[in-house]
Amino acid sequence: MSVINAALIESFDEPPHFRSVPAPEAAPGQEVVDVLAVGVHPATRGIASGKHYTSPTTLPALAGADAVVRRADGSLAYVMMLGLGTLAERIVIDPAAAIPVPDGADPAVLAATMNPALSSWVALRTRVPFQAGQSILVHGATGNAGAMAVKVAKHLGAGRVIAAGRNRTRLDALTAEGADDIVALTHDQDATAAALGEAAANVDVVLDYVWGPPTELAMRAVLGARTRYTRLLDWVQIGGMGGDEITLSGHAMRSNAFRVLGSGFGSVDMPVMLREFTELVAAIAAGGMAVRPRPFPLEKVEAAWSNQDAPGERTVIVL
Ligand SMILES: NC(=O)c1ccc[n+]([C@@H]2O[C@H](COP(=O)([O-])OP(=O)(O)OC[C@H]3O[C@@H](n4cnc5c(N)ncnc54)[C@H](OP(=O)(O)O)[C@@H]3O)[C@@H](O)[C@H]2O)c1
Incomplete structure (x- = not known):
């Protein structure tokens, strides 16, 4: 054998x-x-x-x-x-x-990049009615998937991308990689909420890699600061670095045009996923x-x- x-x-x-x-x-x-x-x-x-x-x-x-x-x-x-x-x-x-x-693509780079990059690519292309020019908050932007989300959002035509994360050095680097604004997620909950409210009050989409208690705080901050209540806000759960559960108030769901949904392998049909992977592989192989x-x-x-x-x-x- x-x-x-x-x-x-x-x-x-x-x-x-x-x-x-x-x-x-x-x-x-x-x-x-x-x-x-x-x-x-x-x-x-x-x-x-x-x-x-x-x-x-x-x-x-x-x-x-x-x-x-x-x-x-x-x-x-x-x-x-x-x-x-x-x-x-x-x-x-x-x-x-x-x-x-494509010929000439580096297998190791592709293997490193596809999984982090597909999380935001698939979410924006298949889970929400994202349109070029809209604004996006990436909650948990300092990991590989979050950092890729900043680039993917820009690549797909986002007008404004706000990167929120804990690691200040990585956050600063993200401004050079396409983020229009950054928000430091710190132990000071009031300061974090104020900064999220100021930077991201009227975003169209949140790509969330954190979840758990930090997301409860971020949802309260963004919804509380919103001035255009009926403008659709899609909050997309993608990763669970801060926990797998949240408590979500009914008031939050009713007081704004607010939808919470997830994006992952169980939420998108495989033929659709394969179509999106093909485009993403080409985008990664093209560089950037x-x-x-x-x-x-x-x-x-x-x-x-x-x-x-x-x-x-x-x-x-x-x-
Ligand atoms: N649904 C999908 O399609 C899909 C696809 C790929 C990945 N994911 C998920 O996305 C998540 C991130 O994946 P990854 O590849 O980016 O992992 P990674 O490169 O290991 O990054 C994870 C980052 O999360 C940050 N983090 C951890 N706890 C945090 C908290 N409480 N608040 C804010 N940031 C926190 C850390 O950054 P700092 O230490 O700098 O704060 C860490 O660098 C994972 O849960 C993964 O399973 C989902």
């Missing part, structure tokens, strides 16, 4: 382990591809720790949620394989779900939107899992 190297989730309490597994074989209609680069995203870690809504129900299971692969014809492709795993030298894919990657890859070889998967990404960086397993 031929075997390949892979990273297996054997326990939700440990990082994936470097193991030998049987080489995959394609069923009719499937294709075996070589894996080139796999990003270790918050969702990838969440899946491996049993905390994601696509975490495996039986172990061992292959780690990894997405990958840049080389197809049998030599071309590159990006694949999203939530619930199936990608961290192996070779995997089986559905060719219909392979997103073409990139998260810096921090490469690790597959045999160092445990070290990769314990690596803390620096701002603007993403751990990527390069095969």
Whole structure:
């Protein structure tokens, strides 16, 4: 039996382990591809720790949620394989779900950038009636997905983008990367609320990577400062860095044209998602939107899992 190297989730309490597994074989209609680069995203870690809504129900299971692969014809492709795993030298894919990657694109950069960038791209293109010229608040803009959201919003024609986050150095850098205004999220709740109200009172969309208590404060601040009550405000839940739950007052829902919705893999049809991924891959490959890859070889998967990404960086397993 031929075997390949892979990273297996054997326990939700440990990082994936470097193991030998049987080489995959394609069923009719499937294709075996070589894996080139796999990003270790918050969702990838969440899946491996049993905390994601696509975490495996039986172990061992292959780690990894997405990958840049080389197809049998030599071309590159990006694949999203939530619930199936990608961290192996070779995997089986559905060719219909392979997103073409332009020649010359760097697999590690694409693997680092796609997941953070798609969060705002998919939200703005499919979940809200966003139009060029509208204004956007990115709540939690100092992580990779939040920083990409600033760039993606500008790329898609946002008129004004306000970046709110904790890390002052990263926030300042975001002004050079397209943010029109920044708001520091600090321990001083009154000052934070005042700054959010002043900068973001009449935004059209909030892309929220934080949630939890900081979002409760931000919602009160923005809704309380709004002067145009019937102007639609779509508050899009994308990430949960500050918690997975909020308390939401009925008064807030009634007193403004205010909608709360989420954007993620369960909220957009796969054909729509694949169409959007194709455009996003092309936009990333064209340059201007990139998260810096921090490469690790597959045999160092445990070290990769314990690596803390620096701002603007993403751990990527390069095969
Ligand atoms: N729904 C989707 O389609 C989708 C896609 C991709 C990612 N996501 C989610 O988006 C979130 C961020 O992902 P990422 O790739 O950006 O991760 P990341 O690069 O690790 O960044 C996370 C950032 O969150 C910030 N943060 C943590 N707690 C915070 C708080 N209480 N208030 C404000 N900021 C806080 C931290 O920035 P500072 O330390 O600088 O404050 C940290 O750098 C994750 O929950 C991820 O699962 C969702």
